[in-house]
Amino acid sequence: MQSILRGAAFAALMWSVGAAGAAGYPQPLPEEPVPTVTELPERYPASWVVVHDLHFNSLPDGRAALVDVGADNHHLRGQIPVAQFGNILPSTTRGEIYVGETFYSRLTRGERTDVITIWDTKTLAPKGEIVLPGGKRGLFVTLRNSLQLTNDEKWALVFNFTPGSSVTVVDLDGRKILSDIDLPGCSLVYPTGPRGFTSLCADGTMTSMTLDAAGKPGAAVTSEAFNDIDDDPLFMTPAMVGRTGWFVSFKGNLRAIDFSGAAAKDLGSFAIPAQAGGDPEWRPGGWQVISADRAGLLYVLMNPKGGEGSHKDGGTEAWVIDPKAKTVVRRIALKNHSISIEATQQETPLLVASRPDGSLDVYDAATGAFVRTVASVAHDPMTMTAAR
């Protein structure tokens, strides 16, 4: 009560001070309606990036930030909860964002519920959810390819790990489960053809499956082995150029996989041309280490202190690679040690580098010039997905 009186006295004092200057402002500021809640455009501009915050210090409270990296201010445009080793996947056509997540009825105990939560892009309100049966959604440090879309974005593919591997096919329109497909020895989902997916397998091969109209799998097609997991494994997250996935390996070899047909096709690999300055050598390093712009240029986050065990250490440069010419077009020296990179899909793309302190550094991808820092958008900005 006393503090209210003090507050009122203070307000009166401020009013009298303000009255002295009112001559310069004949009209008061307009009244503002309450409540007011901001809305977003249904389709996000190409300068927006979804930044997934794993929040390792409180995993049940993971989240994602919508960040406009092209603006001068108002960078953080909204947030979406992504609970417990969750995944976030914006649709490109449906005005929705899908979150695969896991809850316990008493936060850390009680009944487990795995769901895909459907968020409205405009209101950022939850529109609905689809419960995933079996308590088997894979829980690991977030990888984009544990939740993907197929069949013209009408179906979601959820990767499960118990530690047995499987994929759940979900009808987003019907809000129902279509099928569960065992995937012994294979991991993650890479949408393939009009309706299907590919998984990378522990023996270095990949297996593709088409899905029928009911979501049931046809025969599996397994490739020759191409992933040298012992000596030079591929990072799991590719940069997509159309339906071609560009994967980079621990030692800096780039490999293209064509996901446009019924079965994924290995298009071969080449080594990133060696560059000076490594000690002992340059290697890709970080979490999401490769991205692509609309023109098909690749960006790879590089660590000069490359060696066994360095693959998650982050990097100090982003190398711009022309995969057609197989050349390093440019080396972008990053202002700060960075963990993940993502190129926006603008005509003039920006390159976003996430830092261990949760801030983003933004660069002009065409020149490498530093543009701005967007401070403190996440605790642990692991993966980033540019609007498209």
Place this chain on the structure above:
Amino acid sequence: MSGLDKFSEKVTRRVARATSRRSLLTLIGGALTGAAVIPVLPVSRAQAQGHGHGGGDPIAPQPTGNPQDPGDQTQCDYWRYCAIDGFLCSCCGGTASSCPPGTEMSPITWIGTCQNPADNRAYIISYNDCCGKSSCGRCLCNRNERDRPMVRPQANNDINWCLGTESAIYNCSTAVILGVALDQQ
């Protein structure tokens, strides 16, 4: 459960391989592979902050008091942690070999082979996760030697190994001695 069985079998076979004299000789003193949860960002933080402390003032050292088990159990360079990943349970109410009160120890684990600098023996260490309370947040320790991507889960330390427990919520990681792997001459 069949998946679990398959996995146990795989782990068992891998341990059998690891305990063969020949393979152990190449592994002594080094990590066989990772265990538990390790996010990459905290890796960088841990590096920046000097081996596993959560920043700010250092955590008080916790020597075992046993000269045959030397080192500070709050530090990433404690000999048993040669393949550990995650928050150290010694900093979280447990010890290097026991989970904090009220958590549940995961029955599915990963295994490392670490050399004890005091008695010069190689020990098989089991990195059981402790589950059912949220992230401890102290003493993050993180090593990625021989870690492989999710395509080979049994060698991947990004996975939450709180599998087969009442709750899959990850709290911290232990480093339990399973036995002597190989006596040094």
